[in-house]
Amino acid sequence: MAYESGADWQYDVPTTGSTHLPPDAGYGRALTNQGYGFEVAVADLIDNSIDAGADQVVVHFLRDASRILTLLVIDNGKGMDEAGLNAAMTVGHRRDYGERALGMYGTGLKAASLSHASSLTVVSRTRQTRAAGRRVTAEGIEDSFRCDTVDPRYAQDLVDRYDGIIEWQGTIVRWDGVRAFETVGRGQSDQFLSKAIARLETHLGLYLHRYLQRGLHLDIAVWDVSSGQRGLGEEVDHIAVEALDPFGYKLPGKPGYPREFTAPVEGLGDVRLTAHVWPAKSKQAGFRQIGSLTARQGFYFYRNDRLVQAGGWNGLRNAESHLVLARVAVDLPPGENSVLSLDVKKENVTVTPAFTLGVEKAADSAGRIFHTYLADAEAAYRDGSRRTEIVRRPVTPPGKGLDPKIKRVIKEELPEKPGEEPISFIWGPLPPNQFFRLDRERNTVVLNKAYREDFNDGRRGGANDAPVTKTLLYLLLEDCFGLGRWERGRQDRMDYWNTILLASVDAQRTRRAQAVS
Structure with missing residues (x-):
């Protein structure tokens, strides 16, 4: 064929027309199997709250005497009208997120929610519009992406229940049929909630620590509906999530840190690396309570002040015990690029060799190379390992009812x-x-x-x-x-x-x- 001959055949494929192919209903099954962990999924919902300008968010578990019933995320953001709700519930809907937005792909709300729940309901109100709501279910998505309209009376009643948070505007996201809740045996609810809330508190405190430090009020609450109270009463179990700053030490483990390195990255230009050395044997929560020390060494990537990767060397080197004090903060550049890409769950960053090559060449203002920093972090670890430490007796941990x-x-x-x-x-x-x-x-x-x-x-x-x-x-x-x-x-x-x-x-x-x- 003529169009396959010549030097340019590999650059252009001729076409004779086009047709629109909407997603098959089976795509719903793929949407609900994105691999979201529970804490990661809840964090994705809170990202939407932050994008909506909320400064108060509550993650609310509802239970009765023997079961965990449902989960809601309530915020006092700007809310959505009917058109906004339709757009939010449209799978893959893309909008102009803006450079500072945490949303990216237009699938997070649906994928995160339906990965864990069989039904997702969103109820919202703005300063100009009454409460309205939409609901999507796994079955509805398979039925040509059907979206149900929530009864306006129920929508208003739900908003009224949370009038301490939603005054003139705000949004409620509700999960029903949460699969993890349905597997909890009778009499095991307290134990399940205690562990689930502890993991959620740690995850949100870490990944949203910059927002919490700037004044975001984020609470986790449990309400027993059999008590007959409405909304968030005095007897509700309540935890105010505190920032878990992975760089929140009081004194560095090595004088002269943190130190700024500049990495020349092809395709991005200069990328700033803020290198930290934690003090050895620190007991602070931002060091000890955010996971395995070995896994938490390495790069901490931020996108618009939201942590999107907490540790790991991204192919630069392997994790090693003598580098557990080394943590490097990197703010991703605004906009998309071909060097650093973020996965849909906002949990990991994929880098090309251009990034690691740039880090290898990174230097600070005095000309010290990045490998000098790694040597300093290793020396701080070895010096700390030689110090004797008083071993304290292990205790049964404190639980519910204590601040x-x-x-x-x-x-x-x-x-x-x-x-x-x-x-x-x-x-x-x-x-x-x-x-x-x-x-x-x-x-x-x-x-x-x-x-x-x-x-x-x-x-x-x-x-x-x-x-x-x-x-x-x-x-x-x-x-x-x-x-x-x-x-x-x-x-x-x-x-x-x-x-x-x-x-x-x-x-x-x-x-x-x-x-x-």
Whole structure:
């Protein structure tokens, strides 16, 4: 054929027409199998909230006495009208995200949600429009990408339930039929939620740490619908997610760091590498509590201040134990490029050899090369390894009912016993002569709810109230859990501690009465 002869045959393929081929309904199955982890999927939803200008976001688990029912993400962003909801629910809908947006491909909301839930509902309102909603299901996508319109009365009722967050505008994303929830056996909900929330808190605290440090309020809450309360009541278990800064050390492990290196990368130009050396044996949460130290060494890529890769050398070298103190922050350039590409889940960055070659040539303002930094990080590790360290006794970790900030400090200061269920604190009915009781089967400290207001300045308080009292009890009682035989001496301690604490309640009440009079 004539068009296959000659030197230019490989550059141009002739066509005789075209036709539009919409996605087959079977694409829905591919959409729901993108490999999203649970924490990664929830983080993708929060990215949308941040893009909508939200400064308050709540991840809300709904449960009853025996089951975990559903999950919602509520924000106070600018919201969407009917047209915006239709666009948001359109698979692959592309819009102008802008250079500072966290969204990229137009599939995150649907792919992240339907990877874990059989039904995705989005309800939203703007300052100019009433509450409206859309729902897509796995079955609906297979039925020619059908999208259902939510009853406006339900949409308004759902918005009203969260009026403490959504005042004039905002969005609620709801997952139903969450597959992970449906596999939880009866009586296992507390254990599942405790572990799931801990992983979620760590992931969000790490990957969104720059936004949290700038004032984003991000909470994780659990509400038992059988309590009869509406929305977020006082008794809701509540965690305020704190930033987990992977570069948040107080003093560097090597003087002169952090240090800026410039890497000449073909196709990108100069790329700035901010090289850090952590202090050896640091117990800070940003070092110890974000995963394996070996896996967390290396590059930390950010896109518009959102962490998109936490560790790894991307082919520059292998992870090695003597480089666990080395972490390098890299801000991805705005816009797409052919050197650094981000996967759809915003979890990993793929680099071409041009990047690693550029890093090999990187130098700081004084002419020191990047390999000097790696040698400094290794030397800091070896110097730290030679220091003797006092080994502290492992403890049963603190759990529900204790303020997250306190739990984080305890984890930084004390090693945890492996495989132990966390110690929880609850307020419950007890005889007047008991301030607390140990439920050793459930690893729970039960506090007498008759005395609750005395430790909350006359108020009811929330799930994480009375932090000083609970922390002191944790330190006193931690070694009473996980034992075999219950010794008489331990019971005697319980008895006189109860007596002394009841005297403190009486003293507290006397002081309050005198202050009022």
